[in-house]
Amino acid sequence: MLDKNLAVNALSQAVSFRTVAGNKEAFVGLHKALKSLFPVVFEKCETLDVPGTCALLLKLKGKSSEKPAMFTAHQDVVPADNEQVWTHAPFEGFCDDTWVWGRGSFDDKVSLIAILASLDSLLSDGFIPENDLYFGFGDDEETMGHGAQDICRVLSERGVKLDMLVDEGGAVMKEFLPGMKGLVGAIGVAEKGSMAVRLTVKGEGGHSSTPVNPSPLARLGEAVHRCEMAHFPVKWLPCVEKMLSLVSSELNGVLGFAAKHNKALRRPVSKVLCNIPKLAPFIRTTCVATMASGSEAFNVISPSCNATLNLRMLPGQKTEEVIEILRKAINDPEVNIEVVRDRAPSSIITDSKGPQYSLVKDVLEKVYEGVKVIPYLMVGASDAYNYESICQNILRISPVAMNTEELGRMHGVDERISIENVGKACEFYTSLLSKL
C-alpha cells in the first residue's frame, strides 16, 4: 500500500532542486534524490540512456511487449521571479498540513513524484505489468521540448510503438466553464500549434520634431491591430463538439443553450463562442501581439520597429494559410512578415471512443466520485506532442483537482499543491498502472 506521506515528503524534496532547463547541477541532484527515494523503481527498471540531456527514461519489462504504454512528466520548472514576495521560498520545498509549496510543486513535479511513488509501491508488492511500461521525464518542456524529442528518438530507434501515452494536460477542474459547479475531468486529446510571427516596418527615422506621418511605428500599430482582428475561419473539431455537448447540461443561460445546440445552430453558436475569450480558442486559430520594440527615446523616430504576434493554430490549420490570412488583413506591402518560430498543431487526435481513452476515463471516475470526463483540445503545448510519431493514443491529464485560482498559480507566485491532491494523483497512477 502506498504511503501518502512518503509521496508528500518526496515531492517536497523534488521541489528543492531548482531544475530550470539547463541547470545541470540541479538535475543531477534531483536524479540522485529520486534514486534514493524510489530504490525499487531503479532496481527493477532498466535505465535507458538519452545522450546529451538530463532526461530520464526507464523501462519496466512486462509479460508482453506488444502493447507498451508510457507515462511522462517533466522535471524542469519555470524560473521563480520575485522570490521575496513568495510566502515560502520557491525552492525551499516547504510543506505544512495542507500544502506542498514551491515552484514546480504542481507543474509538473506532482505527476513525476506520484508516478514514481505509485510504481515503487506496486513493484514492492510484486507487480509485473501485462505490457512493457516506459517512463520518460523530459528536462526542458517549459522551453524547447528537446528532452522529450530525444526520448522519443531513443524509443523510435528501438522500434517501440506505444499503445498509449499519459502526460500532463487537462486537469480535474472545479469550474471548467463559467457557472459550472460539478467536477470536470478534461482529458486532452490534441494540442493547438504555436507560431511566432514578427512584423517589421522600416522607414524614415530621425527627430520627432519634423516627422513624416505615418511613421514606421504607426504603420506597425495598424498592422498589429488588423492581425488581431483578422478572421480566422471557425472550425469544429469532433472532440470540441463532444466536449461541449457533454458539459451542456451543467451550463446555464445562453452558454448552456449554445453548447447543447452546437450542431443544429452552428452559425449563431459559433458567433456566441467567438466572443467568449475562454471558448473562442476551441473553435478557431487565435492571434495576439506579445512583444514590440522601436525607438528607445521619446523624441527619436526609429527607422525600424517590430512587433511579435503569437498565433495558436487549430489542428488542421497550415502555416501558409495563417500567413496568407495575416498578409490579407495587413494589406500593406511595407510590412514585412517573418515566421520566427513554428510548432505545428497536433497531427493526431486521440479517439475518445477507443479503449485507451476509456481506461483513463474509468480510472478518473473511480478516483473522483461524480466527475464528468470529457475530451478536450489543449490550447497550450506540452511534451506529449513530441511523441505523436510513435503513439496514436495520447492522453493529457494531470490527475489533480483544481479551481481557476489554483490553475492561475501554475507559473505564478506561491505555486503549491494540496496534500489531498498528492494523494489523489497517487491513487490515479496506482490504479492505472495496475491495469496495464
Ligand SMILES: [Zn+2]
Ligand atoms: Zn507542465
